[in-house]
Amino acid sequence: MRRAALATGAVVVLGLPWAVPRYFVFLASLIVVNSIVAIGLNLLSGYTNQLSFGHAGFLAIGAYTGALLTIHAPALPVPAALLVAGLVTAAVGLALGIPCLRLEGLYLAMATLAFGFVVVEAILNLDWITRGNDGLRVPAARLGPIALATDTARYYLTVAVAALLILAALNIARTRTGRALLAVRESEIAAQASGVHLAAYKTLAFVLSAFYTGVAGGLFALVVGFLSPDSFDVFLSVDFVAMIIVGGLGSVPGSVLGAAVITTLNDSLAGFQNYRPLIFGAILIASMLFMPGGIASALRKLSVAGAAGYPGTAPPAAKPRQGDDP
């Protein structure tokens, strides 16, 4: 049953470029890229119960790193460029995570919010390398002899990278590190008492999250082909948060679903820019009030098959309520 569903899914995903118009292939690539960011963000919020409002900043770092590598080192194969984009972003995440994640509560949310603004500011000021507001055109990347010049080629690239990253995210709970992260999620105090270094593991979750987003940024640069600082404003960070809220906190399939829903919605509301935040705000509030686990948990409640979920989808234990000390 599960296998059949997976096989059908794989056929749909792989066959898509041959069945739909070009624009939808581009949109699907964007959904896949956003799914990677959402999974990354969910690694953070799912395991540490913290939120980042600066993931657009990480995406920008990954995107500009990837783009600059493609421009200045055209011989570098794409996977290496993406890896470097991820690693650079992860390093920035480490630098940001160390001061913020020693503390509990809302510090990370606030610091990442400010971080997002600083990244945009930095892109504007480093215009000798990023071309500032003029924007940066990204040439087609090369994978050995093949130039990834078509939407279809780029789509397959994003799908391949996403598949790897999804597998890694699903299996992280089986590693020693993953078990420590799960312990942190269930009870920080109990985890700490069992010898889990709380700050280190939270920072690790944040760094992993930044890595995912950096790789997604590299892909974003290739898929969109043009980077400018205003594509990475705070509202993009809010979109990423909306993806995991709508999809389901702490759930990998939820991240993908949320990314699909929000990206499609964004695209269909392109003609109604003024109403977009109104609708997104309403969606966020409604999800929180009426569907706290997101689509993922709503589906799980509906289907019995949900009982066969992989480790890491169980709803977290009791959390501090409004009014309690965080």
Place this chain on the structure above:
Amino acid sequence: MTTAALVHVVVSGLATGSIYALMAISLVIIYNATRTLNFAQGEILMVSTFVGWTAMQVLRAPLVVVLIVAVAAAAGLGWALERLVIRHAISATHFDVLIITLGLSLMLRSAAGLVWTHDEFPFPSLFGNRPLAIGPVRLAPVSLGIIGASLALMLALYALFRWTRMGRAMRAVAQNQRAARLMGISVERVYSGSWVLAAVVGAVAGVLIAPVVFLSSKMGLVAINGFTAAVLGGFGSMPGAVVGGMLLGVLENLAPLYLPSSIKHSVPFLVMITILLVRPSGLLGRVARRKV
């Protein structure tokens, strides 16, 4: 750099700092009562300032009336948001409430854009614009007015927290919610009261800052510096919010003099990271201890 110029920069820094301090105070008021962060604080400020401005356009009302209208609008908005939305999430986690206020902030900003457009509008100042000369130092009356009015509001808040029944109830809830409830304090009323009070402080800040930054749907972003100010002073501490706000304002104005001028917009972030590294509890904050 002459001393006179330096004084000028510091005074205008204190003026922006006063606004950050008011934003920080309004965030702390809600945080102390409900332990959640209100992401919509800046948008409440923006909407209530716009409502005041509309009163001015429609009724040709003097600025004092504008202030009163803005404060009344803020009180109504704060009350309504808490009562109609946040109260429904009373059993939700901090995380959930944070997301809800984020949703509110998006909706308010978007709605303001639909009603008043996303343009920038000039806003008259409560204070004149003839510079005040004290010896060689020339000071803008707007700066002095903002500082004076903010300090007056802070004193009023101090009095309210110190001597009124509601203020005492708020302090009690901030210290220990369960004990406060056992003493017969209606915690729900404190929640409402905190939202109203925070919104009112925000509205005053909005009317004060609008002449300087222009009235626009973006002006709510000042709340981000309010967060930083509150962290700098020690999140949860009122005097900390004031000190943090003033200090942040001055630093932001001084930094471009000694460092590349593009640093200005990054100052809040750099200050926040530094304080989290060096003294995470903030300048005046207490070290948080948690019971297991």
